[in-house]
Amino acid sequence: MELQEAIRTRRSVRQFTDEKVPHALLEQVVELASWAPSWKNTQISRYIAIEDPAVLAEICAHYVPEFNARIIGGCKTLVVQTFVKARSGFERDGSFSTDREDGWQHYDCGIAAQTFALAAHDLGLGSVILGIFDRKGLEEYLQIPEGQEIMALIPVGFPAAPNGAAPKRKGVEDLLSYR
Numbered sequence: 001m002e003l004q005e006a007i008r009t010r011r012s013v014r015q016f017t018d019e020k021v022p023h024a025l026l027e028q029v030v031e032l033a034s035w036a037p038s039w040k041n042t043q044i045s046r047y048i049a050i051e052d053p054a055v056l057a058e059i060c061a062h063y064v065p066e067f068n069a070r071i072i073g074g075c076k077t078l079v080v081q082t083f084v085k086a087r088s089g090f091e092r093d094g095s096f097s098t099d100r101e102d103g104w105q106h107y108d109c110g111i112a113a114q115t116f117a118l119a120a121h122d123l124g125l126g127s128v129i130l131g132i133f134d135r136k137g138l139e140e141y142l143q144i145p146e147g148q149e150i151m152a153l154i155p156v157g158f159p160a161a162p163n164g165a166a167p168k169r170k171g172v173e174d175l176l177s178y179r
Protein backbone atom coordinates (compact mmCIF):
# COMPACT_ATOMS: atom_id res chain seq x y z
CA MET A 1 0.00 0.00 0.00
CA GLU A 2 1.25 3.43 -0.86
CA LEU A 3 2.13 5.53 2.22
CA GLN A 4 -0.32 8.42 1.71
CA GLU A 5 -3.14 5.94 1.10
CA ALA A 6 -2.18 3.99 4.24
CA ILE A 7 -2.15 7.17 6.34
CA ARG A 8 -5.54 8.25 5.02
CA THR A 9 -7.31 4.88 5.14
CA ARG A 10 -6.10 3.58 8.52
CA ARG A 11 -9.11 3.61 10.86
CA SER A 12 -9.64 2.52 14.43
CA VAL A 13 -11.09 -0.97 13.95
CA ARG A 14 -13.35 -2.14 16.78
CA GLN A 15 -14.88 -5.31 15.32
CA PHE A 16 -12.93 -8.33 14.18
CA THR A 17 -13.50 -11.70 12.53
CA ASP A 18 -12.90 -14.93 14.50
CA GLU A 19 -9.69 -15.60 12.56
CA LYS A 20 -6.59 -15.74 14.76
CA VAL A 21 -3.72 -13.38 14.01
CA PRO A 22 -0.81 -15.53 12.77
CA HIS A 23 2.30 -15.02 14.87
CA ALA A 24 4.39 -14.41 11.74
CA LEU A 25 2.09 -11.53 10.77
CA LEU A 26 2.15 -9.96 14.25
CA GLU A 27 5.93 -10.30 14.28
CA GLN A 28 6.10 -8.46 10.94
CA VAL A 29 4.02 -5.64 12.47
CA VAL A 30 6.30 -5.38 15.50
CA GLU A 31 9.40 -5.46 13.29
CA LEU A 32 8.01 -2.55 11.27
CA ALA A 33 7.06 -0.70 14.47
CA SER A 34 10.67 -1.07 15.65
CA TRP A 35 11.62 1.48 12.95
CA ALA A 36 9.76 4.24 14.79
CA PRO A 37 12.05 7.06 15.95
CA SER A 38 12.72 7.35 19.68
CA TRP A 39 14.56 9.54 22.15
CA LYS A 40 18.29 8.87 21.57
CA ASN A 41 17.18 5.62 19.90
CA THR A 42 16.23 4.25 23.32
CA GLN A 43 13.47 2.06 21.76
CA ILE A 44 11.50 1.73 24.98
CA SER A 45 8.22 0.35 23.58
CA ARG A 46 7.39 -3.31 24.24
CA TYR A 47 4.44 -5.46 23.16
CA ILE A 48 2.79 -8.33 25.02
CA ALA A 49 0.33 -10.31 22.88
CA ILE A 50 -2.48 -11.75 24.98
CA GLU A 51 -4.21 -14.65 23.24
CA ASP A 52 -5.43 -16.75 26.18
CA PRO A 53 -9.28 -16.46 26.13
CA ALA A 54 -9.43 -16.75 29.94
CA VAL A 55 -7.03 -13.82 30.37
CA LEU A 56 -8.91 -11.75 27.79
CA ALA A 57 -12.19 -12.48 29.62
CA GLU A 58 -10.64 -11.46 32.95
CA ILE A 59 -9.41 -8.18 31.45
CA CYS A 60 -12.88 -7.47 30.03
CA ALA A 61 -14.56 -8.28 33.34
CA HIS A 62 -12.34 -6.26 35.66
CA TYR A 63 -9.95 -3.82 34.03
CA VAL A 64 -11.71 -1.93 31.24
CA PRO A 65 -14.99 -0.03 30.94
CA GLU A 66 -17.90 -1.71 29.15
CA PHE A 67 -17.35 0.17 25.85
CA ASN A 68 -13.77 -1.08 25.64
CA ALA A 69 -14.68 -4.55 26.95
CA ARG A 70 -16.95 -4.95 23.93
CA ILE A 71 -13.97 -4.36 21.64
CA ILE A 72 -11.52 -6.57 23.53
CA GLY A 73 -14.17 -9.28 23.93
CA GLY A 74 -14.37 -9.52 20.15
CA CYS A 75 -10.64 -9.77 19.43
CA LYS A 76 -8.37 -12.81 19.40
CA THR A 77 -5.19 -10.86 20.16
CA LEU A 78 -4.83 -7.99 22.59
CA VAL A 79 -1.48 -6.26 22.36
CA VAL A 80 -0.50 -4.61 25.62
CA GLN A 81 1.96 -1.85 24.83
CA THR A 82 4.37 -1.25 27.70
CA PHE A 83 7.50 0.85 27.97
CA VAL A 84 10.77 0.60 29.81
CA LYS A 85 10.66 3.40 32.38
CA ALA A 86 13.20 6.14 33.01
CA ARG A 87 15.16 5.93 29.73
CA SER A 88 13.44 8.20 27.21
CA GLY A 89 13.87 11.81 28.32
CA PHE A 90 16.20 10.88 31.17
CA GLU A 91 19.91 11.36 31.76
CA ARG A 92 22.08 8.44 32.84
CA ASP A 93 21.99 9.72 36.46
CA GLY A 94 18.18 9.46 36.44
CA SER A 95 17.50 13.20 36.18
CA PHE A 96 15.13 14.60 33.55
CA SER A 97 16.80 15.83 30.37
CA THR A 98 14.22 18.60 29.74
CA ASP A 99 11.33 20.40 31.40
CA ARG A 100 9.06 17.90 29.65
CA GLU A 101 10.16 15.67 32.55
CA ASP A 102 8.85 12.10 32.03
CA GLY A 103 6.68 13.09 29.05
CA TRP A 104 9.05 11.96 26.29
CA GLN A 105 8.52 8.30 27.10
CA HIS A 106 4.80 8.71 26.37
CA TYR A 107 5.64 10.60 23.19
CA ASP A 108 7.87 7.76 22.01
CA CYS A 109 5.11 5.24 22.73
CA GLY A 110 2.67 7.28 20.66
CA ILE A 111 4.99 7.29 17.67
CA ALA A 112 5.57 3.56 18.07
CA ALA A 113 1.83 2.88 18.38
CA GLN A 114 1.01 4.81 15.21
CA THR A 115 3.80 3.03 13.35
CA PHE A 116 2.37 -0.26 14.66
CA ALA A 117 -1.15 0.72 13.53
CA LEU A 118 0.00 1.75 10.06
CA ALA A 119 2.04 -1.43 9.64
CA ALA A 120 -0.93 -3.55 10.78
CA HIS A 121 -3.17 -1.74 8.29
CA ASP A 122 -0.72 -2.28 5.46
CA LEU A 123 -0.64 -6.01 6.26
CA GLY A 124 -4.44 -6.33 6.26
CA LEU A 125 -4.97 -6.16 10.02
CA GLY A 126 -7.14 -3.73 11.94
CA SER A 127 -6.27 -2.24 15.31
CA VAL A 128 -7.42 0.38 17.75
CA ILE A 129 -5.45 2.16 20.46
CA LEU A 130 -7.28 2.07 23.80
CA GLY A 131 -6.32 4.51 26.53
CA ILE A 132 -9.10 3.98 29.06
CA PHE A 133 -8.41 1.09 31.44
CA ASP A 134 -7.35 0.41 35.02
CA ARG A 135 -3.60 0.70 34.43
CA LYS A 136 -2.36 -0.13 37.91
CA GLY A 137 -4.80 -3.02 38.34
CA LEU A 138 -3.84 -4.48 34.97
CA GLU A 139 -0.12 -4.08 35.66
CA GLU A 140 -0.58 -6.15 38.81
CA TYR A 141 -2.79 -8.77 37.14
CA LEU A 142 -0.42 -9.20 34.17
CA GLN A 143 2.65 -9.05 36.44
CA ILE A 144 4.29 -6.34 34.38
CA PRO A 145 7.96 -6.12 35.46
CA GLU A 146 8.82 -3.38 37.98
CA GLY A 147 10.80 -1.37 35.42
CA GLN A 148 7.94 -1.17 32.91
CA GLU A 149 4.56 0.50 32.70
CA ILE A 150 1.53 -0.14 30.50
CA MET A 151 0.97 2.62 27.94
CA ALA A 152 -1.95 1.40 25.83
CA LEU A 153 -4.06 -1.60 24.94
CA ILE A 154 -4.24 -2.42 21.23
CA PRO A 155 -6.77 -5.05 20.11
CA VAL A 156 -5.63 -6.47 16.77
CA GLY A 157 -7.39 -8.68 14.25
CA PHE A 158 -8.86 -9.00 10.80
CA PRO A 159 -11.51 -6.30 10.35
CA ALA A 160 -15.07 -7.69 10.43
CA ALA A 161 -16.26 -5.11 7.89
CA PRO A 162 -14.73 -2.64 5.46
CA ASN A 163 -13.82 0.64 7.10
CA GLY A 164 -16.71 3.05 7.45
CA ALA A 165 -16.53 6.78 6.95
CA ALA A 166 -13.55 8.45 8.58
CA PRO A 167 -14.18 10.77 11.51
CA LYS A 168 -13.75 14.33 10.22
CA ARG A 169 -10.34 15.95 10.35
CA LYS A 170 -9.50 19.59 10.96
CA GLY A 171 -8.35 21.54 7.94
CA VAL A 172 -4.73 22.54 7.41
CA GLU A 173 -5.74 26.17 8.03
CA ASP A 174 -6.65 25.19 11.62
CA LEU A 175 -3.54 23.11 12.15
CA LEU A 176 -0.72 25.09 10.58
CA SER A 177 0.41 28.62 11.21
CA TYR A 178 3.43 30.51 9.96
CA ARG A 179 5.42 33.13 11.86
Ligand SMILES: Cc1cc2nc3c(=O)[nH]c(=O)nc-3n(C[C@H](O)[C@H](O)[C@H](O)COP(=O)(O)O)c2cc1C
Nearest residue numbers: 010011012013014068071128129130131132166167
Ligand atom coordinates in the same frame (compact mmCIF):
# COMPACT_ATOMS: atom_id res chain seq x y z
C1 LIG B 1 -4.28 7.83 22.87
C2 LIG B 1 -5.57 7.28 22.30
C3 LIG B 1 -6.50 6.70 23.15
C4 LIG B 1 -7.68 6.15 22.62
N1 LIG B 1 -8.54 5.50 23.46
C5 LIG B 1 -9.64 4.90 22.95
C6 LIG B 1 -10.51 4.13 23.79
O1 LIG B 1 -10.27 4.00 25.00
N2 LIG B 1 -11.58 3.54 23.21
C7 LIG B 1 -11.85 3.64 21.87
O2 LIG B 1 -12.84 3.05 21.41
N3 LIG B 1 -11.04 4.36 21.04
C8 LIG B 1 -9.95 4.98 21.54
N4 LIG B 1 -9.09 5.68 20.71
C9 LIG B 1 -9.38 5.76 19.25
C10 LIG B 1 -9.88 7.17 18.84
O3 LIG B 1 -11.22 7.32 19.26
C11 LIG B 1 -9.76 7.32 17.31
O4 LIG B 1 -8.40 7.25 16.95
C12 LIG B 1 -10.34 8.64 16.80
O5 LIG B 1 -11.74 8.69 17.02
C13 LIG B 1 -10.09 8.84 15.30
O6 LIG B 1 -10.60 7.76 14.54
P1 LIG B 1 -9.64 6.93 13.56
O7 LIG B 1 -8.55 6.29 14.40
O8 LIG B 1 -10.53 5.88 12.92
O9 LIG B 1 -9.07 7.86 12.55
C14 LIG B 1 -7.93 6.24 21.22
C15 LIG B 1 -6.96 6.81 20.38
C16 LIG B 1 -5.80 7.32 20.90
C17 LIG B 1 -4.75 7.88 19.95
